[in-house]
Amino acid sequence: MELIPGGTLITATPEEGRALAVLMARKSIGNMQPDTEVRKALRPEYANNADSLTAAAHVVAVEFATVAAANGYWRK
Amino acid sequence: MELIPGGTLITATPEEGRALAVLMARKSIGNMQPDTEVRKALRPEYANNADSLTAAAHVVAVEFATVAAANGYWRK
Amino acid sequence: MELIPGGTLITATPEEGRALAVLMARKSIGNMQPDTEVRKALRPEYANNADSLTAAAHVVAVEFATVAAANGYWRK
Amino acid sequence: MELIPGGTLITATPEEGRALAVLMARKSIGNMQPDTEVRKALRPEYANNADSLTAAAHVVAVEFATVAAANGYWRK
Amino acid sequence: MELIPGGTLITATPEEGRALAVLMARKSIGNMQPDTEVRKALRPEYANNADSLTAAAHVVAVEFATVAAANGYWRK
Amino acid sequence: MELIPGGTLITATPEEGRALAVLMARKSIGNMQPDTEVRKALRPEYANNADSLTAAAHVVAVEFATVAAANGYWRK
Numbered sequence: 089m090e091l092i093p094g095g096t097l098i099t100a101t102p103e104e105g106r107a108l109a110v111l112m113a114r115k116s117i118g119n120m121q122p123d124t125e126v127r128k129a130l131r132p133e134y135a136n137n138a139d140s141l142t143a144a145a146h147v148v149a150v151e152f153a154t155v156a157a158a159n160g161y162w163r164k
Numbered sequence: 165m166e167l168i169p170g171g172t173l174i175t176a177t178p179e180e181g182r183a184l185a186v187l188m189a190r191k192s193i194g195n196m197q198p199d200t201e202v203r204k205a206l207r208p209e210y211a212n213n214a215d216s217l218t219a220a221a222h223v224v225a226v227e228f229a230t231v232a233a234a235n236g237y238w239r240k
Numbered sequence: 241m242e243l244i245p246g247g248t249l250i251t252a253t254p255e256e257g258r259a260l261a262v263l264m265a266r267k268s269i270g271n272m273q274p275d276t277e278v279r280k281a282l283r284p285e286y287a288n289n290a291d292s293l294t295a296a297a298h299v300v301a302v303e304f305a306t307v308a309a310a311n312g313y314w315r316k
Numbered sequence: 317m318e319l320i321p322g323g324t325l326i327t328a329t330p331e332e333g334r335a336l337a338v339l340m341a342r343k344s345i346g347n348m349q350p351d352t353e354v355r356k357a358l359r360p361e362y363a364n365n366a367d368s369l370t371a372a373a374h375v376v377a378v379e380f381a382t383v384a385a386a387n388g389y390w391r392k
Numbered sequence: 393m394e395l396i397p398g399g400t401l402i403t404a405t406p407e408e409g410r411a412l413a414v415l416m417a418r419k420s421i422g423n424m425q426p427d428t429e430v431r432k433a434l435r436p437e438y439a440n441n442a443d444s445l446t447a448a449a450h451v452v453a454v455e456f457a458t459v460a461a462a463n464g465y466w467r468k
Numbered sequence: 469m470e471l472i473p474g475g476t477l478i479t480a481t482p483e484e485g486r487a488l489a490v491l492m493a494r495k496s497i498g499n500m501q502p503d504t505e506v507r508k509a510l511r512p513e514y515a516n517n518a519d520s521l522t523a524a525a526h527v528v529a530v531e532f533a534t535v536a537a538a539n540g541y542w543r544k
Contacts (some may be wrong), residue, residue: 158465161234237310
């Protein structure tokens with residue numbers, strides 16, 4: 089399994105960097121629970137719970153901090 | 165869906181940077197739960213719960229740390 | 241609503257920076273739950289619960305990390 | 317109330333920096349729950365609960381990260 | 393027990409860095425709960441719970457932030 | 469009580485730095501709950517609970533981020 093899709097933290101834009109952060113978080117989950125059916129079953133559990141969504145958004149924010157720093161915050 | 169509204173982390177002021185951090189967190193949630201009706205239904209669940217609000221404020225703080233660093237903390 | 245009271249992360253002292261961090265966290269909550277009466281009603285819920293206070297203190301610590309970095313840690 | 321005891325993040329040693337981080341976290345709690353009696357009553361609630369202690373230790377770790385950075389990690 | 397497998401934070405690629413971050417988190421758990429049988433018994437508890445997986449992914453994200461900074465984000 | 473065993477964040481190797489991070493987290497707990505018997509009684513509570521172990525591993529990761537930065541990530 090590829091944990092860092094594309095194999096680099098460098099992206100052309102903040103938008104692509106954010107998408108990478110989301111993917112990195114997802115791959116982390118996939119690495120710990122490789123069974124696609126189980127993951128699918130767990131989806132409504134968190135997608136319909138405000139606190140679960142907040143916790144997942146927190147992980148994306150932490151991943152993005154790393155990706156953004158890697159890209160020098162895409163400053164010109 | 166646009167994950168980074170405006171496509172840049174650079175803002176003119178701390179106030180705009182903070183507003184961007186809030187939006188980034190919201191877009192994260194919207195990306196995981198794209199159904200507007202579900203999100204609307206979840207709103208009272210967290211907006212009337214002290215711990216849920218604290219958790220959401222935590223995410224905003226983490227997003228803002230990245231936005232603030234990107235902008236060199238808006239030092240003159 | 242003003243999210244960053246004073247519109248700057250720069251403060252004269254660590255003490256003022258800490259007070260700003262506390263205010264930033266509060267404004268975040270106020271932004272998500274604008275109803276003053278609801279916020280007042282939620283107050284005893286977290287102010288009398290050890291874990292809720294710890295979680296709120298965590299947010300202040302994260303906000304302060306950003307404010308402190310912005311001010312170069314108020315080193316002379 | 318003083319939020320940053322001593323009014324500076326600069327300390328002579330890592331040990332003093334750590335003690336400051338602990339104090340900063342405590343002052344945060346004291347700022348949100350100023351009633352000493354209530355805080356005393358809450359103490360056994362978290363001091364006898366493993367997860368509460370872990371959450372409190374987490375806050376100290378975050379505060380210490382800021383204090384340590386402020387002091388250039390006390391490198392010689 | 394080795395806490396940092398390989399004894400270094402430096403890796404050739406982001407992918408290897410991410411794998412190291414995952415291992416570091418696992419070694420942390422193994423250090424606190426050295427009984428392999430207990431850890432095996434706990435596995436379904438978190439691998440089938442969305443919030444537990446999110447919390448574990450959060451730890452990986454934090455470990456990875458350190459590994460990525462150590463490697464200068466693998467910029468060329 | 470010594471909060472930073474050895475009184476310095478500087479270690480010879482990442483492995484020793486990681487061990488220091490673990491110790492710092494433990495000393496934090498010991499500082500808040502100084503009764504050894506209580507801490508011993510709490511141990512099974514978290515060592516046999518997946519989420520408690522994850523939360524504890526999170527604290528170690530945060531402490532280690534500081535120790536690693538202090539040591540310039542042990543780059544040669």
